[in-house]
Amino acid sequence: MKEFSRLNRLPPYVFTRVNKIKMDARRAGEDIIDLGMGNPDMPTPKHIVDKLVEASRKGRNHRYSASMGITKLRMAIADWYKRRFDVDIDPDTEAIVTIGAKEGISHLVLVTIRPGDVVFSPDPTYPIHPYSSIIAGGDVRGIPLTPDRDFFEDLIAATRQTWPRPKILIISFPHNPTTEVVDLAFFEKVVDYAKEHDMLVIHDLAYADLVFDGYVAPSFLQVPGAKDVGVEFFSLSKSYNMPGWRVGFCVGNPEIVGALRRIKSYLDYGIFQPIQIASIIALNGPQECVKKTVQAYKTRRDTLINGLNRVGWPVKRPKATMFVWAKIPDQYIKMGSVEFSEMLIREAKVAVSPGLGFGEYGDEYVRFALIENKMRTNQAIRGIRKIM
Numbered sequence: 001m002k003e004f005s006r007l008n009r010l011p012p013y014v015f016t017r018v019n020k021i022k023m024d025a026r027r028a029g030e031d032i033i034d035l036g037m038g039n040p041d042m043p044t045p046k047h048i049v050d051k052l053v054e055a056s057r058k059g060r061n062h063r064y065s066a067s068m069g070i071t072k073l074r075m076a077i078a079d080w081y082k083r084r085f086d087v088d089i090d091p092d093t094e095a096i097v098t099i100g101a102k103e104g105i106s107h108l109v110l111v112t113i114r115p116g117d118v119v120f121s122p123d124p125t126y127p128i129h130p131y132s133s134i135i136a137g138g139d140v141r142g143i144p145l146t147p148d149r150d151f152f153e154d155l156i157a158a159t160r161q162t163w164p165r166p167k168i169l170i171i172s173f174p175h176n177p178t179t180e181v182v183d184l185a186f187f188e189k190v191v192d193y194a195k196e197h198d199m200l201v202i203h204d205l206a207y208a209d210l211v212f213d214g215y216v217a218p219s220f221l222q223v224p225g226a227k228d229v230g231v232e233f234f235s236l237s238k239s240y241n242m243p244g245w246r247v248g249f250c251v252g253n254p255e256i257v258g259a260l261r262r263i264k265s266y267l268d269y270g271i272f273q274p275i276q277i278a279s280i281i282a283l284n285g286p287q288e289c290v291k292k293t294v295q296a297y298k299t300r301r302d303t304l305i306n307g308l309n310r311v312g313w314p315v316k317r318p319k320a321t322m323f324v325w326a327k328i329p330d331q332y333i334k335m336g337s338v339e340f341s342e343m344l345i346r347e348a349k350v351a352v353s354p355g356l357g358f359g360e361y362g363d364e365y366v367r368f369a370l371i372e373n374k375m376r377t378n379q380a381i382r383g384i385r386k387i388m
Contacts, residue, residue, distance in 0.1 A: 009134050014357040018341045022351045033380040034351045038176070038322055038369040042241045042296060045289035051281040055274035065270035068261045069097025069249070073276045076283040077249050084208075085219040093254040094227070096261050097279075099271055101206055101235040101248035104260065106132040108231070108250065109168070111263040112200060113138045118162055120155065121170040124177055124355060124362030129170045129204070141166070144361050145178055152189055159197055169194065172204035174217055174320030177358050177367040181211075181319050184218040187226070194229040200256065201230030207321045209239040209290050212298050215319040221252055231256045238322060239290050240282045247271060247279045297322050300370040300377055307381030312388045324368040325355075329388065337363050348383035 098104030123142025
């Protein structure tokens with residue numbers, strides 16, 4: 001068997017063990033409530049689907065598209081940013097459509113670092129943020145993102161102790177999996193830091209809309225000078241329930257956007273054009289569907305949090321995302337997140353994501369995804385009560 005050097009650099013996929021136990025239980029006929037993968041379960045709004053169907057019937061839309069995205073979609077992206085954040089985006093030089101944020105981040109990292117370059121990202125964090133750098137040959141340094149530490153102080157300390165100097169900082173707020181949120185002052189410090197240390201910033205804003213209790217998620221690009229140092233990604237997957245459509249975009253620094261545009265021109269012909277046309281309707285059309293989605297997640301969040309606290313598992317109420325990041329109960333914390341997650345499947349009939357899968361600093365936690373309705377969530381609580 002040949003050696004695949006890039007694959008060999010990837011750590012073992014810790015979710016595999018938990019997924020195997022879950023699938024074995026289901027094959028045995030057990031009803032496992034799956035709150036593991038953050039896979040939105042609500043349908044894409046009808047007006048978006050209708051536009052897809054209409055555009056799909058036109059033969060001229062069946063040809064190769066543009067790898068950077070069609071002009072009208074990039075214009076819709078610029079308009080959305082102006083309405084949402086009062087940020088001006090040039091649709092020709094500062095915006096590019098990606099096949100979901102995951103693809104865009106991966107290819108951007110691939111084109112911006114060389115083997116041996118150092119990339120910073122939080123720990124724990126969404127796996128593609130560090131893994132994209134590992135696949136590209138970079139060296140990743142995790143900055144702890146935990147309640148008992150100051151992320152920015154740890155970032156400064158790591159910068160002083162790292163050689164060669166870090167080239168990229170990849171962040172994402174509201175944050176998956178920890179659900180941590182920040183204010184605009186945090187991004188102001190990030191911009192100052194990036195300028196001082198000559199670093200690029202990649203910010204993943206996938207959960208911009210999934211916010212609760214009056215919290216409003218800022219854009220990194222709202223900070224004056226942010227375009228000098230970085231870019232921001234957004235995905236239609238969560239806000240518009242379009243995960244399988246694979247539509248995202250990158251906006252910001254024209255040089256960085258241009259680098260992504262150039263590498264994508266070698267790698268793909270863009271997204272199926274009717275999907276891009278429907279995405280214009282998503283961004284420019286009525287936004288009541290987004291509000292309904294947010295309300296659904298809020299109801300599920302409250303049901304899960306109230307239930308966990310009721311059965312003796314104290315968990316704080318997150319202000320954003322479609323997740324709950326729960327510290328393992330004291331009596332089980334020595335098990336670690338993988339073994340505890342396996343026990344939840346066997347004894348509570350509930351599947352969650354072990355925190356270790358998001359980084360070493362996540363091993364005392366598990367992540368619940370809010371992807372089941374109120375009735376099924378309450379059923380999960382009844383199962384969890386058995387082990388509490």
